[in-house]
């Protein structure tokens with residue numbers, strides 16, 4: 362491409378920090394615990410079946426009036442405290458969610474306003490991979506100089522978008538929020554992101570009807586449903602190689618990891634990935650799904666927060682995180698824990 366003489370050498374560009382790191386994480390779990398026993402009657406299932414097929418024992422459901430913005434605010438305040446920062450020091454807010462109930466505006470500017478942040482604010486729709494997409498963007502923004510401190514939130518109120526009578530999905534989903542603050546670092550602390558998509562499989566996890574169909578067919582509300590077996594196969598066979606690529610791209614070995622924090626989709630998917638990655642048995646693995654279920658974009662930051670809080674993963678340790686879900690989309694990276 363030939364630049365016009367006027368443009369040559371006259372345009373300033375931004376440069377940021379040498380590296381970026383996650384400075385703090387926080388999580389919010391709604392108060393109401395919903396055991397399997399509350400779900401099973403409507404789907405002709407049993408506590409044993411749900412535990413055996415998914416590893417889920419209970420989940421949290423947000424209160425009717427509790428919004429994704431409310432949950433995000435709680436998680437963010439925790440993450441700010443760990444990072445030792447004030448909200449006013451955040452200059453960009455990324456909210457990863459598929460359950461903010463407004464088509465527009467996004468949740469991020471509303472959250473930013475709540476916190477007194479006036480920086481850039483936008484949502485991303487990458488379902489269960491949303492948090493890892495957010496970390497990838499935040500890393501590049503800090504290093505590219507478009508922001509110094511970025512708030513990344515993964516939040517879902519899936520109870521609003523679940524059909525309680527749908528056998529294939531009613532037991533899987535839960536509500537919650539997780540947040541991370543990404544800022545400058547002198548040393549590398551977020552490895553290269555390995556990400557991609559397979560839109561040919563978009564129907565395997567999807568809102569059942571579009572908003573237009575919802576109006577035309579006078580449907581009450583379009584729930585999110587999934588073709589469980591197809592998603593299971595894709596996750597089990599497709600995602601371990603992605604995780605391995607993220608390990609290789611970071612220039613580390615599986616045995617160097619201090620934690621494996623995969624998306625909390627299904628305990629059997631987690632176990633299959635451990636086997637395929639040949640992870641050493643002493644590496645702690647996030648199993649937050651048992652009591653939190655699948656909270657989509659919130660699942661990885663929530664699991665991270667729990668592992669740090671319970672001392673299962675060390676502050677400053679190396680963690681492999683991988684998100685995958687509706688789209689179908691995925692993203693993985695090795696990070697240094699805050």
Ligand SMILES: CC(C)(COP(=O)(O)OP(=O)(O)OC[C@H]1O[C@@H](n2cnc3c(N)ncnc32)[C@H](O)[C@@H]1OP(=O)(O)O)[C@@H](O)C(=O)NCCC(=O)NCCS
Pocket residue numbers: 404405406407410414415489528529532533587588589590592593626627630655685686687
């Ligand atoms: C949803 C999931 C747990 C279902 O398990 P599965 O083993 O694939 O179940 P299937 O659909 O093959 O059904 C197996 C049997 O269980 C029964 N079944 C299905 N749903 C059931 C339920 N909720 N409760 C009880 N029985 C159920 C079926 O009728 C079938 O019975 P049959 O063998 O007598 O015909 C599994 O497919 C899964 O975890 N998929 C991935 C989901 C996921 O991770 N999604 C998030 C990705 S981001």
